[in-house]
Amino acid sequence: xxTRRVADILKNxxxxxxxxxxxxxxxxxxxxxxxxxxxxxxxxxxxxQVVIDSGISDYDxxxxxxxxxxxxxxxxxxxxxxxKGQKIxxxxxxxxxxxEADAETYPLQKKRxxxxxxxxxxxxxxxxxxxxxxxRVRNACSVAIHxxxxxxxxxxxxxxxxxxxxxxxxxxxxxxxxxxLNNLPKNATGEVDYSQDFFGKPAYLxxxxxxxxxxxxxxxxxxxxxxxxxxxxxSNTSRHLAEFWMVEPEMAFCDLEGDQNLAEEFLKYIFxxxxxxxxxxxxxxxxxxxxxxxxTADNIIxxxxxxxxxxxxxxxxxxxxxxxxxxxxxxxxxxxxxERYLAEExxxxxxxxxxxxxxxxxxxxxxxxxxxxxxxxxxxxxxxxEIIGGSQREERLxxxxxxxxxxxxxxxxxxxxxxxxxxxxxxxxxxGLGFERLVQFITGMNNIRDVIPFPRTPLNAxx
Ligand code: 4AD
Ligand code: MG
Numbered sequence: 001x002x003t004r005r006v007a008d009i010l011k012n013x014x015x016x017x018x019x020x021x022x023x024x025x026x027x028x029x030x031x032x033x034x035x036x037x038x039x040x041x042x043x044x045x046x047x048x049q050v051v052i053d054s055g056i057s058d059y060d061x062x063x064x065x066x067x068x069x070x071x072x073x074x075x076x077x078x079x080x081x082x083x084k085g086q087k088i089x090x091x092x093x094x095x096x097x098x099x100e101a102d103a104e105t106y107p108l109q110k111k112r113x114x115x116x117x118x119x120x121x122x123x124x125x126x127x128x129x130x131x132x133x134x135x136r137v138r139n140a141c142s143v144a145i146h147x148x149x150x151x152x153x154x155x156x157x158x159x160x161x162x163x164x165x166x167x168x169x170x171x172x173x174x175x176x177x178x179x180x181l182n183n184l185p186k187n188a189t190g191e192v193d194y195s196q197d198f199f200g201k202p203a204y205l206x207x208x209x210x211x212x213x214x215x216x217x218x219x220x221x222x223x224x225x226x227x228x229x230x231x232x233x234x235s236n237t238s239r240h241l242a243e244f245w246m247v248e249p250e251m252a253f254c255d256l257e258g259d260q261n262l263a264e265e266f267l268k269y270i271f272x273x274x275x276x277x278x279x280x281x282x283x284x285x286x287x288x289x290x291x292x293x294x295x296t297a298d299n300i301i302x303x304x305x306x307x308x309x310x311x312x313x314x315x316x317x318x319x320x321x322x323x324x325x326x327x328x329x330x331x332x333x334x335x336x337x338x339e340r341y342l343a344e345e346x347x348x349x350x351x352x353x354x355x356x357x358x359x360x361x362x363x364x365x366x367x368x369x370x371x372x373x374x375x376x377x378x379x380x381x382x383x384x385x386e387i388i389g390g391s392q393r394e395e396r397l398x399x400x401x402x403x404x405x406x407x408x409x410x411x412x413x414x415x416x417x418x419x420x421x422x423x424x425x426x427x428x429x430x431x432g433l434g435f436e437r438l439v440q441f442i443t444g445m446n447n448i449r450d451v452i453p454f455p456r457t458p459l460n461a462x463x
Contacts, residue, residue: 007043069101159209250430290444390431
């Protein structure tokens, strides 16, 4: 007998085939002479209905042990199902119970639980319908990302997790040290002596792999990173994590327009891929989580994104007949309410905003003519706000040196980054996609804590 996954059986199983299935019990219903049990193995939203006849050996003992949450192995024959809801079910010949789950204490009994509650049982929540669907979609998004870039000839590069530079210059860094924090070595002036630390200087968890992606793009032309990034940002919102995954393509010989084109093509590709590979999970989200999910996907795939400059966006916001909490004027950083007004209410689709004031963006962005703005772009998504941030990079050595000085960044640490402008510099551009925000966008999940298996947020590193 062949061990098979539930998803495969539900899709391809034929009556009379003998199979073995392993999984966790979702429900059990005892009737006269037999019982129904639903087994889920994580491969699909739907479980497999198993019929256990009271004639199998040890029936009474086994059936007592099969409570919700128990792990079992069932061998038997597939038969056409009489009941509604499924085409095929498994008629058990043998049942092995691996681990029982006490009905009194197992927290996931069959009822709806709030997402807040599920976060307190993070180690068990992936066994629920919603989190199961989220993590299958998250997996599909990862595959889509690699497939998209590989098809286009981009090389996946592994940027370091430990770094000495603050790419975004926002100071949201977690320090990495092996100092004994109760006994810090000090120098003559009483400051911490980092020369005695593990790396001989201050080191941090990376906030972005971009600077290293630029290095690799100067050798391989088109590259991307896909890995964890960290921000000690003390914001407890439904859009921020302290540890999140980012996808960062970087392209040599590319300008801001090429960057926008890639971002748009990329998002469309991922949506198409997920719709094609996870239709049941997406239907589930559309029914139970957010009824606009399918319409949103359709909108993303079939409509061009809006593209406006920051200056134009400010004009629009100033003219809007809407009261914003944060007043609008040229020079401000767009707040979530502004971003959402543009994407949700005005354009009703993703909007790419470009050419932001240089004061509110990072040092590496290419200075525009007139020197007021930089060649930045943010992709704003309905329901999410900023999902992608990117730019054309400053490839001119003298301008970059000036910008580093203006922004007060330590130039000595960036000697290698400046070398890229000394030797064979080219116009280049890239962006960063917040992976969890993408999963939120596709699934309609409200809180970013519910689209990553183990969320890390202020005051929370449990599990
Ligand atoms: O806009 P950000 O800060 O851009 C960069 O880090 C650039 N170096 C990217 C590049 O050009 N290669 O971050 C990129 C994206 C944001 O648009 C957002 O989607 C996501 O990362 N992001 C977060 N996601 C979850 N939690 C946080 N704390 C996030 N901060 C940024
Ligand atoms: Mg940004």
